[in-house]
Amino acid sequence: PTISVIGLGYIGLPTAAMFASRKVKVIGVDVNVKAVETINRGEIHIVEPDLDIAVHAAVTEGFLHATTTPEPADAFLIAVPTPFRGDDHDPDLSYIEAAARAIAPVLQAGNLVVLESTSPVGATEQLAEWLAAARPDLSFPQAAGEASDIRVAHCPERVLPGKVMQELIHNDRVIGGMTPKCSAAAVALYKIFVDGECVVTNARTAEMAKLTENSFRDVNIAFANELSIICDKLDIDVWELIALANRHPRVNILQPGPGVGGHCIAVDPWFIVSKTPEEARLIRTAREVNDSKPHWVLDKVKEAVARHLDANPGQSEADVTIACYGLAFKPDIDDLRESPAVEIVKALAETHPGQVLAVEPNITTLPPKLVKAALVSVGDAAHAQVHVMLVDHREFKDAAVPTKSVVDVRGVWPRPPAVPRQNADLALQC
Ligand code: SAJ
Numbered sequence: 001p002t003i004s005v006i007g008l009g010y011i012g013l014p015t016a017a018m019f020a021s022r023k024v025k026v027i028g029v030d031v032n033v034k035a036v037e038t039i040n041r042g043e044i045h046i047v048e049p050d051l052d053i054a055v056h057a058a059v060t061e062g063f064l065h066a067t068t069t070p071e072p073a074d075a076f077l078i079a080v081p082t083p084f085r086g087d088d089h090d091p092d093l094s095y096i097e098a099a100a101r102a103i104a105p106v107l108q109a110g111n112l113v114v115l116e117s118t119s120p121v122g123a124t125e126q127l128a129e130w131l132a133a134a135r136p137d138l139s140f141p142q143a144a145g146e147a148s149d150i151r152v153a154h155c156p157e158r159v160l161p162g163k164v165m166q167e168l169i170h171n172d173r174v175i176g177g178m179t180p181k182c183s184a185a186a187v188a189l190y191k192i193f194v195d196g197e198c199v200v201t202n203a204r205t206a207e208m209a210k211l212t213e214n215s216f217r218d219v220n221i222a223f224a225n226e227l228s229i230i231c232d233k234l235d236i237d238v239w240e241l242i243a244l245a246n247r248h249p250r251v252n253i254l255q256p257g258p259g260v261g262g263h264c265i266a267v268d269p270w271f272i273v274s275k276t277p278e279e280a281r282l283i284r285t286a287r288e289v290n291d292s293k294p295h296w297v298l299d300k301v302k303e304a305v306a307r308h309l310d311a312n313p314g315q316s317e318a319d320v321t322i323a324c325y326g327l328a329f330k331p332d333i334d335d336l337r338e339s340p341a342v343e344i345v346k347a348l349a350e351t352h353p354g355q356v357l358a359v360e361p362n363i364t365t366l367p368p369k370l371v372k373a374a375l376v377s378v379g380d381a382a383h384a385q386v387h388v389m390l391v392d393h394r395e396f397k398d399a400a401v402p403t404k405s406v407v408d409v410r411g412v413w414p415r416p417p418a419v420p421r422q423n424a425d426l427a428l429q430c
């Protein structure tokens with residue numbers, strides 16, 4: 001078969017390369033001319049381990065080529081962004097709609113169209129309607145159900161950035177066709193490279209399954225983040241607490257951090273909330289807890305600066321240098337997009353009168369929004385008066401531990417062991 005992948009980003013390009021690696025002809029389509037040119041040179045415009053080798057091989061062996069205009073194919077995979085709009089967090093399906101309109105003119109009877117983008121419940125049905133509207137003179141969907149000439153299915157991507165090339169092959173896939181024949185066609189397609197099981201359901205359940213996976217993680221991270229705030233107030237080491245609680249055979253608490261970043265976990269739960277605002281109370285609250293964590297971290301840094309000034313009466317805020325460790329949205333990657341650490345450093349650099357240093361071993365230049373901060377090495381940050389650990393990159397675990405005022409939101413630096421509290425009243429009672 002010939003497979004067309006619409007959207008050559010973090011999901012579409014690895015998926016296109018994966019089909020091509022199985023000697024299937026792949027046409028990659030993207031509106032970004034630069035990305036198309038880069039791929040056609042056998043290079044990549046995004047960072048993902050092993051993707052460069054796969055794309056280079058696919059292009060040089062002639063199995064993958066990229067273009068800005070869709071061409072006829074047997075199957076079309078749509079992997080475009082699905083962000084949310086404004087303060088209401090309503091899903092923005094305009095990229096899916098644009099993809100539907102773009103492929104409609106080249107669709108032929110018997111083609112399969114798979115929506116891979118993470119989508120709110122009902123989006124696959126909506127996609128089918130957009131396709132039908134763009135092909136009014138053709139049979140679909142006048143011939144509805146199994147008689148329709150185009151097969152439509154949802155198969156959400158579930159790969160972890162940083163491990164995309166392995167997870168694409170080994171993860172199970174949830175496949176929700178508009179009809180059983182649509183599901184069967186999609187299973188046959190994914191079986192070309194997927195080793196995991198392809199589990200069939202309907203389109204709405206497949207949509208909700210993906211949203212549920214990321215909401216589950218968001219709710220659990222919110223639990224850890226809330227615990228860290230509670231423990232700070234109660235003078236308890238949250239890292240020790242979680243390690244102790246996790247010794248229970250049925251408890252598995254995640255790790256607190258500066259907040260939740262990335263392009264999925266901080267977005268997808270809103271797709272559930274926006275469809276069912278009255279019912280999705282826990283899911284909404286988890287989002288709010290995680291979104292508010294960077295503000296709490298900023299307050300902690302301000303307290304650390306104030307403590308330093310109390311101990312050094314001759315100094316002013318302008319004399320205090322703050323070193324921040326980590327900018328990426330999670331450890332050991334270079335991806336700074338939607339990163340709570342970036343938001344924290346940006347806010348500090350814009351409000352703190354002294355110097356703000358950023359240590360991020362995975363990048364060589366700071367993004368424009370951090371112009372007021374300076375990118376330095378771990379060693380060059382040692383002289384700072386306040387040290388803020390934001391992302392537990394492996395480089396920081398072996399580096400010298402700062403002895404001065406610290407705010408450690410990832411539990412990297414050693415902390416004093418818990419000792420019995422000296423409490424005179426309690427001692428008397430004993
Ligand atoms: N985080 C914590 N504490 C933890 C775990 C994560 O604070 O214990 C933070 C990370 O630092 C990061 C954010 O959460 O800021 C998200 O990181 P992540 O590693 O949990 O997930 P992503 O966004 O890289 O990828 C997720 C994955 N979903 C699940 O694990 C359920 C991935 O499988 C999905 O394919 C991806 O979202 C997606 O594209 O939807």
